[in-house]
Amino acid sequence: MFAYLAKRVIQAVAVMFVISLIAFAIQGNLGDPLRELVGQSVSEEVRQQLRDEMGLNDSFVTQYLRFAGNALQGDLGTSYFFKEPALDVILKKLPATLELVFGATLIIVGFSVPLGVYTAIKPDSILSRIIMGLSIVGISIPVFLTAILMIFVFSVEYGWFPSYGRGDTVHVWGYWETNFATADGWLHIILPSIALASIMLPLFVRLIRAEMMEVLQSEYVKYAKAKGINPWRIYFVHALKNTLLPVITVGGVQIGTMVAYTILTETVFQWPGMGFMFLEAVNRVDTPLIVAYLIVVGFIFVVTNTIVDLIYGLVNPTVNIARMGA
């Protein structure tokens, strides 16, 4: 178990190293930082002096090592716009984004399993054909379009749901505010969660359906039938457990991807999360904030994938984590 964990952590560190290299390279190529810091009236001499002081004339390696050293201590630079440490700015926005991703994940898990299983068991029924047809539509329509359509129908026409913002939030601890404590908070998170789930949900329905249909053809399902086992037990114990093994692996990657997708959803719904913040940072050429965002999202990716791999090992009896890597 320990050896496996250690191996995974080393892999994660390697991935983070590459991400930090990319992020740092972007920083160096997004224009002259001095232009953002000082006005046009500053003379070239002073600029050179400032460059020396800030170490901008050092070699790439020296600069990167300084950057990485600071990053390891939690210093990802200072946002030009907020005049605050970039990491603090992002961490303040993180809860909103994570809650949105959580809401979307609930929808995806809650609907993809029953729909995927149903369409696999009854592939020829009319309902299955409708679900599969809708799933194609869902995958094809971009998130921002789905979001705008939903705002138009449910907020403007019917007025059931608010169209922007987080609504009433409640402080839980630190700066973590939650949507899930008030009715108004729930109302505000529903549309953005659906919009965010609109691409992944059909993807998962199709994935679960395809895996399940394959599993239903397997010898062990046939054997379970030959033993006279109840069909519900065959579907949900014998088949589903085997179906979910590959789905878990894909799912972990997709949760990471969803954090990135929040950029679109948050922008349309004016959701005060880090995706919305990122877009604003790009508009303001707030380089430290952009770099910090890339590193934080990369970190979330790496952490979720590592956790998913560990869960996979726990669920799949043929993977023995205790003995792996030994």
Added chain:
Amino acid sequence: MSLLSVRDLTVKFAMRDQTVTALNGISFDLAKGERLGIVGESGAGKSITGFSLMNLLSRPGYIDTGKILFEGEDVVQMNDKRLRNLRGNRMAMIFQDPMVTLNPVLTIGQQMIETLMAHRKLSHEEARQIAIVKLREVYIPSPEERLEQYPHELSGGMRQRIIIAIALLLDPQLIIADEPTTALDVTIQADIMELMLELCQSNQVGLILITHDLGVVSQMTERTLVMYAGRIIESGRTREIINDPQHPYTQGLINALPQQTVPGQRLKQIPGNMPGLASIPAGCAFNPRCKYATDLCRSRVPEAVHYGGVEVACHEVQRLNSDEDRQEARA
């Protein structure tokens, strides 16, 4: 009354552009506690016969016509609930490849106990105790520990023993074993067969053994059916069929055994291949591979006739019996 009575069973497969016949009017009987072998090449319809008996054909296969009377009740007409009650309970099946038969994510115990609880009102603990007893019967060491293990932790031979134990869990009247040792090591094959024979005899369980191994059939069974292209072409007591086969196909099968050839010489194989289901020749399906074939063989399907102690479906059985080659082969 016989335990199992199959009458004119026809199984078809609905393919995209045509419907092919996989079993063509099969009839046979099995007495209580009797052991029957079904032999033939791959594609002859042996496994399909086995699955049909449990009404377990998966699409696109279906039973077209015929009756399968098991303890007087027609399996073909049973509803899902009756079928579930039959499967695993009164009629059990042993699959070909133990490596893929057991569910990889469920423990041996879960897979045994669920079978018991699907058919009997038992507590979990009672079911566990029965499972342990049955594992002992198939000579599995420390059965309590095995119950907690997953299939991948056990060898192929061990898994097939467990599958045999599952087949015996509910004391069925009939066990259908579909090539139960094909996927196993040669050294383990004999052990498994011996175990099955012992258990069937001591428990008075009927056995249908589907195999292409004539040696196994001769040791295990009392009666044998020889199948070719979806029909039974020869049937009778196993001893008669092995020692004095009447159908040219059965003769070919037995002559092809390595024991029938002087070491160093080529094996005497039957020329050609079994026809595909979509292209079964007119008349006797074996006629293109048969050196005795006549015009009659190429136009009419032979009826089964009683000859030399067996039932055989061959037009030329008399002529062939006086053939010189044949006499030579027998000598």
